[in-house]
Amino acid sequence: MRLLLIGGSGFIGPHVAAALVRSGHLVTVFHRGRTHGSARPLPSGIHEILGDRRRLSESATTLRTLAPHVVVDLVLSSGRQAHELMTVFRGAASRIVALSSCDVYRACGVLHGSEPGSLEPVPLTESSPLRTGLQTYPPERIRMLQQVFGWLDDEYDKIPVEREVLGDADLPGTVLRLPMVYGPGDPLHRFFPMLKRMDDRRPAILFEEKHAAWRSPRGYVENVAAAIALAATSEHAAGHIYNVGEAESLPELEWARLLATATGWTGDLVTLPADRTPAHLRAPGNLDQHWTTDTRRIRQELAYTEPIDRDEAIRRTIDWERAHPPPIDPGAFDYGAEDAAFR
Ligand SMILES: NC(=O)c1ccc[n+]([C@@H]2O[C@H](COP(=O)([O-])OP(=O)(O)OC[C@H]3O[C@@H](n4cnc5c(N)ncnc54)[C@H](OP(=O)(O)O)[C@@H]3O)[C@@H](O)[C@H]2O)c1
Structure with a gap:
């Protein structure tokens, strides 16, 4: 398969690229050319296209010519960006995989005090209620996070991202809700x-x-990358949402x-x-x-298992x-x- 990884040269992306290349897929990474792997460089043989996702339409012709089977967008920040993504790839790609976060759940808002009402029952499954407020964090926290995550825009919220990616009649999507990711290169x-x-x-x-x-849910970067590579290459994942993370929070x-x-x-x-x-x-x-998440769906439907055990993950x-x-x-x-x- 031909796969395009948008924002694939940071903390998580090089591991996704490596897993895909190992399985014989053709991988292209789209990024600005500033980051070349936080801890692990991109594997050799990867094609790179330089451009800015904040002006994705300017790169549309090059990206559509690539005709990727699957686009994995690692750095979607807002509904606006997701809408532009779907517009660029409709008719040119067969599926979009978007990285989301467990911060979409109402439980996140209860923890941060932005959601009124009672505690949310855990474990959080993919159908647990989402936040009712469409602002994940207050503006001052967004500004702080932008110092660490250059891809985050002022409208950061994964809920509208998910809606755009799963709501297109012509371009199927898959959403992966990531846990707190640890490992070599962890920016936090x-x-x-x-x-x-x-x-x-x-x-x-x-x-x-x-x-x-x-x-709270956690996942080791190589294991999270293995889940992303699996979802990207599994047709069955179309139209689905998966919690990603270790089996036990x-x-x-x-x-x-x-x-x-x-x-x-x-x-x-x-x-x-x-x-x-x-x-x-x-x-x-x-x-x-608590943010305990249930990760059984990706294990049962896509036969996901972690390639690296927790002791080794911690050592690395x-x-x-x-x-x-x-x-x-x-x-x-x-x-x-x-x-x-x-x-
Ligand atoms: N880390 C966690 O604990 C955690 C938890 C939940 C969800 N997630 C999700 O994981 C994803 C972040 O992945 P990551 O940690 O690998 O990110 P990262 O290390 O911050 O890497 C960012 C990547 O995006 C590229 N990039 C940044 N701004 C860009 C722009 N304007 N145009 C094009 N490319 C751009 C960077 O390359 P250049 O600088 O060369 O452009 C790099 O390839 C996000 O979707 C986040 O919500 C992470």
């Missing part, structure tokens, strides 16, 4: 705060009680235990009530709202985090306040 360095404390040989790592128990404290095992750290993991937890360790939001992520630490914010590592709270 999700493991780093715990890893640094373990490498600094802290005697104890503190958690606010509710944060320790909070469950572990609590934060369990992730800390796994990291402790992997690093050999032997300190104490300590949970504290909110009023005794140092301010820099308090997680915002309604942590009674730790190795990369140690070699590529982010800039340190001293306020986020106020060990004095942590010692005082623990005493």
Whole structure:
């Protein structure tokens, strides 16, 4: 098959490209030419087309001439972008695969305080209610996220993206709702705060009680990429939505235990009530709202399984985090306040 990956040269894309090339497919990556793999370069033999997805129509002739069987758009930010995507490829491609996020669920809005009402039952299945408010994050948070994710536009919201991609009578779509993705190249360095404390040989790592128990979906980047490659090459995926992520949404404290095992750290993991937890360790939001997701559909319908086991995934992520630490914010590592709270 001929596949086009829009935004395929960042954190996740090179792994998708590698999985597709390994299976004998022809892959083209569309991007601006600024990012060449966050941690893994694009595999050799990949065709690249340079252009800007914010002005996708300007590249329409080149992209349509390619006549891809499937277009995987890794970096759709808004309904407007998705509408333009469908317009460009209608009549030129057979299917669109869009990366979405678990942030479409109402549970995300309950956690962030933007959705009124009761807690959402978990696990979240593909038919769980979506947010009623069509703004995922307030403008100041969008601006902060744009510093990390250059593809995010001011209208960021995956709900209208999904509607456009699944609502076209002539061009079928597939939507993949991604979990929090970890691995080499993670732009958010999700493991780093715990890893640094373990490498600094802290005697104890503190958690606010509710944060320790909070469950959210996660997926290792190569495993998420394998799910994307599978959905892109499975005809059966047309018209479907799939949650992607590990089978079990572990609590934060369990992730800390796994990291402790992997690093050999032997300190104490300590949970504290909110009023005794140092301010820099308090997680915002309604942590009674878990984000546990049900990923059985992609496993049952597309026979998805993770190619990399979790222990190996954690080892690879730790190795990369140690070699590529982010800039340190001293306020986020106020060990004095942590010692005082623990005493
Ligand atoms: N990471 C997570 O935890 C997570 C969770 C849920 C969902 N997701 C989804 O995963 C996707 C992000 O994938 P990623 O982490 O691989 O992204 P990434 O690392 O930020 O890579 C961005 C890619 O898009 C290209 N790009 C950026 N702006 C562009 C533009 N204006 N025109 C053309 N290409 C552009 C970049 O290449 P150039 O710079 O060369 O253009 C690069 O190839 C998003 O859809 C996100 O919603 C991620």
